[in-house]
Amino acid sequence: MTTPPLPLPDDAELLRLDHQICFSLHAASRAFGGVYRSALKDLSLTYPQYLAMMVLWEHGPQPVKAIGERLRLDFGTLSPLLKRLESAGLLRRERSAEDERSVTVRLTEEGEALRERALSVPRRIAEAAGMPLDDIITLRGLLERLTDNLDAAQHGRSR
Amino acid sequence: MTTPPLPLPDDAELLRLDHQICFSLHAASRAFGGVYRSALKDLSLTYPQYLAMMVLWEHGPQPVKAIGERLRLDFGTLSPLLKRLESAGLLRRERSAEDERSVTVRLTEEGEALRERALSVPRRIAEAAGMPLDDIITLRGLLERLTDNLDAAQHGRSR
DNA sequence: CACGATTGAGTTGTGCACAATCTAATCGGG
DNA sequence: CCCGATTAGATTGTGCACAACTCAATCGTG
16 A cells, blocks of 8 residues: 555666666677677777777877877877787877977878778678667767766766 | 769768767767766775676675676676675675585675665766656667677677 | 976776686586 | 586686876966
8 A cells, every 4th residue: 555556666766777778888888899899800900999090090190189089088098009009000109399298190001001991890880780770860869968968967077 | 963962972971870879889888987986986886896786686696697697797707896896895705505616696784785875876877867768768778779789790609 | 587387198007898718517428 | 427518617818998196398477
């Protein structure tokens, strides 16, 4: 009599929902990681390395900071990642002349050439995702809104 | 005349879209991580540790393998994670009597007690996400479909 | 010009994710 | 019963994510 099994039992409901949304996101992100891992194996790139290469393919030589802003990654992640790409011969890092603090990242010929071989990757991913374009666009919109909200909420301080 | 700037320029379009969807997902996942990081700081739990604790709170003592199946994590991730939770005094790991290969994970009183303090977390996350319930449900549905597709695609072999 | 603040980058340490490899216990046929 | 296959779990190694810290170059203001 006391607690009829009716709508929204606030706390427990929130908890379950919370569990599911954060978990779904986590799982989807890792599932994507798995598909990219096999799609990128031929190129000997990891997924975050692929992201960095895409930024350089699209926007040309730029300082480390710019790459970090586009990918929302900090130096602690990017510095070693770019070092690995450099020792793989895909790019060079050189101190900027006009600002000695800044390091310009520039693809080598080999790095530029890799773009051709990477062109088949998106198709493979799209096939694996197997979702109509509408849904993809809806999903992307929701994710971007969510990310903005989360970033704003945790907001001012840190990152 | 030859190439009117009309719909779906197949390769480039795919590439851009691909970039955006995978990137959005990646970014959203990390944004969630950030919010959880601050919400869980009081409990001295990381987000994956929190996930493992939720499984144990909800489903009681169980072997490592069962936890791994619920979270889709393998032993390589789970073993050290559970060890850290054990040395924090939140759980115990004991070899099963009837199958010496299996290890049963069981919360301590301290681990059970932590549940109370964790009840406020989902609300904080929901507030940070700041999205209507409808959108959350839509998003979750899309993510689950996506994850299933991706898992199926990369499918048979490995994991 | 001088000096404190800021900025771009790197380093260190912790923890997660996952592939590959290893061990010991259990299972299944012949 | 025995031996090969499978299974539960742990370990190792690589790479990403991020906090905290360090350092040198640059900027701003008195």
